[in-house]
Amino acid sequence: xxxxxxxxxxxxGTFQALKGINLTIExxxxxxxxxxxxxxxxxxxxxxxxxxxxxxxxxxMQQEIVASKTNALPPEKRNIGLVFQSFALWxxxxxxxxxxxxxxxxxxxxxxxxxxxxxxxxxxxxIVGLSHLADRMPSELSGGQKQRVxxxxxxxxxxxxxxxxxxxxxxDAKLRVELRNEIQLIHQKIKTSIVYVTHDQSEALAMADKxxxxxxxxxxxxxxPEEIYFYPQTEFVASFISKANLIEGSWNGDxxxxxxxxxxxxxxxxxxxxxxxxGVCPVRPEQLQLSxxxxxxxxxxxxxLFQGREVSCIVNVNGKEIHFIxxxxxxxxxxxxxxxxxxxx
Amino acid sequence: MTGNxxxxxxxxxxKSLNTKKKSSEWFSLLFKNKNLYLxxxxxxxxxxxxxxxxxxMSFQANDSFSxxxxxxxxxxxxxxxxxxxxxxxxxxxxxxxxxVGVSLAWIMAYTNIRLKKLMQVFILLPFIIPSxxxxxxxxxxxxxxxxxxxxxxxxxxxxxxxxISHYPLVYLFTVNVLKKIPRELEWxxxxxxxxxxxxxWHVTVPLALPGIVGGGMIAFLSNLDNFGIPxxxxxxxxxxxxxxxxxxxxxxxxxxxxxxxxxxxxxLAVFAxxxxxxxxxxxxxxxxxxxxxxxxxxxxxxxxxxxxVEFSIWLFIVGVSIxxxxxxxxxxxxxxxxxxxxxxxxxxxxxxYLLYDYDKVATALLNSLKLAGLTTLICLIIGTLVAYFRxxxxxxxxxxxxxxxxxxxxxxxxxxxxxxxxxWMQPIPGWNPGxxxxxxxxxxxxxxxxxxxxxxxxxxxxxxxxVDLEEAAHxxxxxxxxxxxxxxxxxxxxxxxxxxxxxxxxxLTELTISSLLWSSGSETIGVIIFNxxxxxxxxxxxxxxxxxxxxxxxxxALVYGIIYIWQRSVRAS
Numbered sequence: 001x002x003x004x005x006x007x008x009x010x011x012x013g014t015f016q017a018l019k020g021i022n023l024t025i026e027x028x029x030x031x032x033x034x035x036x037x038x039x040x041x042x043x044x045x046x047x048x049x050x051x052x053x054x055x056x057x058x059x060x061m062q063q064e065i066v067a068s069k070t071n072a073l074p075p076e077k078r079n080i081g082l083v084f085q086s087f088a089l090w091x092x093x094x095x096x097x098x099x100x101x102x103x104x105x106x107x108x109x110x111x112x113x114x115x116x117x118x119x120x121x122x123x124x125x126x127i128v129g130l131s132h133l134a135d136r137m138p139s140e141l142s143g144g145q146k147q148r149v150x151x152x153x154x155x156x157x158x159x160x161x162x163x164x165x166x167x168x169x170x171x172d173a174k175l176r177v178e179l180r181n182e183i184q185l186i187h188q189k190i191k192t193s194i195v196y197v198t199h200d201q202s203e204a205l206a207m208a209d210k211x212x213x214x215x216x217x218x219x220x221x222x223x224x225p226e227e228i229y230f231y232p233q234t235e236f237v238a239s240f241i242s243k244a245n246l247i248e249g250s251w252n253g254d255x256x257x258x259x260x261x262x263x264x265x266x267x268x269x270x271x272x273x274x275x276x277x278x279g280v281c282p283v284r285p286e287q288l289q290l291s292x293x294x295x296x297x298x299x300x301x302x303x304x305l306f307q308g309r310e311v312s313c314i315v316n317v318n319g320k321e322i323h324f325i326x327x328x329x330x331x332x333x334x335x336x337x338x339x340x341x342x343x344x345x
Numbered sequence: 346m347t348g349n350x351x352x353x354x355x356x357x358x359x360k361s362l363n364t365k366k367k368s369s370e371w372f373s374l375l376f377k378n379k380n381l382y383l384x385x386x387x388x389x390x391x392x393x394x395x396x397x398x399x400x401x402m403s404f405q406a407n408d409s410f411s412x413x414x415x416x417x418x419x420x421x422x423x424x425x426x427x428x429x430x431x432x433x434x435x436x437x438x439x440x441x442x443x444x445v446g447v448s449l450a451w452i453m454a455y456t457n458i459r460l461k462k463l464m465q466v467f468i469l470l471p472f473i474i475p476s477x478x479x480x481x482x483x484x485x486x487x488x489x490x491x492x493x494x495x496x497x498x499x500x501x502x503x504x505x506x507x508x509i510s511h512y513p514l515v516y517l518f519t520v521n522v523l524k525k526i527p528r529e530l531e532w533x534x535x536x537x538x539x540x541x542x543x544x545x546w547h548v549t550v551p552l553a554l555p556g557i558v559g560g561g562m563i564a565f566l567s568n569l570d571n572f573g574i575p576x577x578x579x580x581x582x583x584x585x586x587x588x589x590x591x592x593x594x595x596x597x598x599x600x601x602x603x604x605x606x607x608x609x610x611x612x613l614a615v616f617a618x619x620x621x622x623x624x625x626x627x628x629x630x631x632x633x634x635x636x637x638x639x640x641x642x643x644x645x646x647x648x649x650x651x652x653x654v655e656f657s658i659w660l661f662i663v664g665v666s667i668x669x670x671x672x673x674x675x676x677x678x679x680x681x682x683x684x685x686x687x688x689x690x691x692x693x694x695x696x697x698y699l700l701y702d703y704d705k706v707a708t709a710l711l712n713s714l715k716l717a718g719l720t721t722l723i724c725l726i727i728g729t730l731v732a733y734f735r736x737x738x739x740x741x742x743x744x745x746x747x748x749x750x751x752x753x754x755x756x757x758x759x760x761x762x763x764x765x766x767x768x769w770m771q772p773i774p775g776w777n778p779g780x781x782x783x784x785x786x787x788x789x790x791x792x793x794x795x796x797x798x799x800x801x802x803x804x805x806x807x808x809x810x811x812v813d814l815e816e817a818a819h820x821x822x823x824x825x826x827x828x829x830x831x832x833x834x835x836x837x838x839x840x841x842x843x844x845x846x847x848x849x850x851x852x853l854t855e856l857t858i859s860s861l862l863w864s865s866g867s868e869t870i871g872v873i874i875f876n877x878x879x880x881x882x883x884x885x886x887x888x889x890x891x892x893x894x895x896x897x898x899x900x901x902a903l904v905y906g907i908i909y910i911w912q913r914s915v916r917a918s
Contacts, residue, residue, distance in 0.1 A: 076820070076821075080820065101821050
């Protein structure tokens, strides 16, 4: 199902949570909405779900208007599923009853699913790997199992759009990586459109077909993970998604000279015009390398964080912290003076 | 494409996909904004208007507005005696409740005494048993103590019986707060070099204060509100306090009786509101550690003194709660009041007579049961809906609603009873539908007064359910009706019903409001016992009290049985 948002605005009292959002979610697409807390991503999801009514603009699902300023279809009348951050499993129902509930109540359930609802429940529990726990109560499940049940429940009625609201953020790190993989496999299997809200940029990069970066109620950039990561359009996207250092200096065509060492010239192609205009170069930590000659960013090592595969290094350059990554065999020590240059990865 | 018309058209088309109109559509209509606000407004009027009418009535003398009632009443010596009595009795009994309640709470919360659960049941007993029955029991008990000549029909007697009737309130408030004080805070004092006593004074006492103050204020208001005890003990001995003064004004039918009663009521209401104000002021800054879980394991280990402490508590509990009831039972079995308790004087005649010969008793039992049942049902439905909106849609309106529903309960019962007369005798001036003088006024008054109990019970049920669970139901396609039926009701029912039990048992044995609003044919349990007691039929009043306690026990067992079966079937299905 194709979903379109046209000039969506949302006002809470005097606070404008969304300031005009235009977005299309194609059929079968996995869209991740990412941004810091308070950027409006959850509001956007709640508008798609139907828990909120837009203050302005329209939401179309399959070319039908489901929400506008004057009217909004309630959630139960939209063909959607939702996975909550808190799992939201009903404490008085067994696992199989949770998954059965949408099959009984959803008006968009296809007749053949409704007829074979028992089989559908088994199928869904198989997909999330929980068929052996069908008779458990939610209180008897671990966090990861709970979220798997919630996913099975959200998908059992075969919705055309699946909304996921930070589904992994209440799980521990190991489970997060595990479920990340599983959600993607499920998406490949069922091919329904997914809107996935998260504040974790690595989740968005790993899972999505398309990433929407939001800030202060506006979309900063839409693109594939590669586009967003390698070619950020704004400073915010560069620092939030690619964790880039924003180095001040001057541009000359595709060449950049940092203001702390004007004689240095880095070849940096394909950078967005906005960076050229503001005289900033977004350099990702892995793009910086120690160099022997004295030309480049000069500074003093402030801290070294051993990460196993690499060492994350913080260098103080004229009072500004520059992050870069270096191999574990480098014998850097805190207090060392170093010179950094961009390598063209 | 002209924006809105297109929208509406497609929306309609979208909606017409789902033409299956369910019988439950009305239910979701209730949740539409306009209807919601209208019903909220009506509720607001029902709960607030009586108080306003009462207030206006107190300024009415000889059918015109004046301060005459106030100037007259405040210049009478009688009034000042009444106010002095009220202050002495209320403050005295509150002090007793506080001392007993706080000490028991500390011992129960922190020490390693045994059989705490059983103790707690007995501690709460005086709270569940109607205070007038406690009074009757105590008068019989004191009469049996031959060694001392104790006269309960005195100031001291009233203070004592009030105090032991309301200490469970202080106990309940304090014990919960005490258990929630994290023991690490006390350990932190010890680790910083302070002793046990320092920890007690610098951590336990300040942190428990909200509970102690809250419990003390509730006890204060309950003592102020109580009618049964001062009526049973004070009227025969000519000790009048504000609540009995209002009662006597109204049944005395003197000149300007209603206006004078209204004026006394305003005085009494001012006392109550003053206390509520102080409570609010003292508690406004305290943030009770709501989220902290109660810690039930002991913090102080009594060694040698444990049997002694346990024995003292049991002695106190049994002496205060059980023995008086046994004395009452003893009296109820006597052929004639005053005979000694020997085999030839024992008879079941009193019970026989009440249950089979004196038809007012059966009527009263039935009346009280009907009233309590209907009140509980109405409060259950409306109170739960109000609680839902209060918790889920917090706004100025819903907050105002909760406050206005709590007013009739905060006000002393006698004040509310009078307000009810003024409001429902002629709901619209000039039109008397005959509500006053029938059983319906009692129903309306009970609902008005006890609604807040259900609202509070249901509110706590809703706060325990995350909004996500409701949203998950909607996302899964459930209509408002299905959501309530399959998700909300199963989850809230146990705690909602425990609120209902409170409403049921309180209305079943209500006396204060009933004593003013009953009419021939609409007697309630409380009224019949009150009338027996006033007429001096002690064997009947004790026997009927015994019957009432059995009746309450059976009802509570029934409701708890239903909850138990429901919970089991929810789990099984």
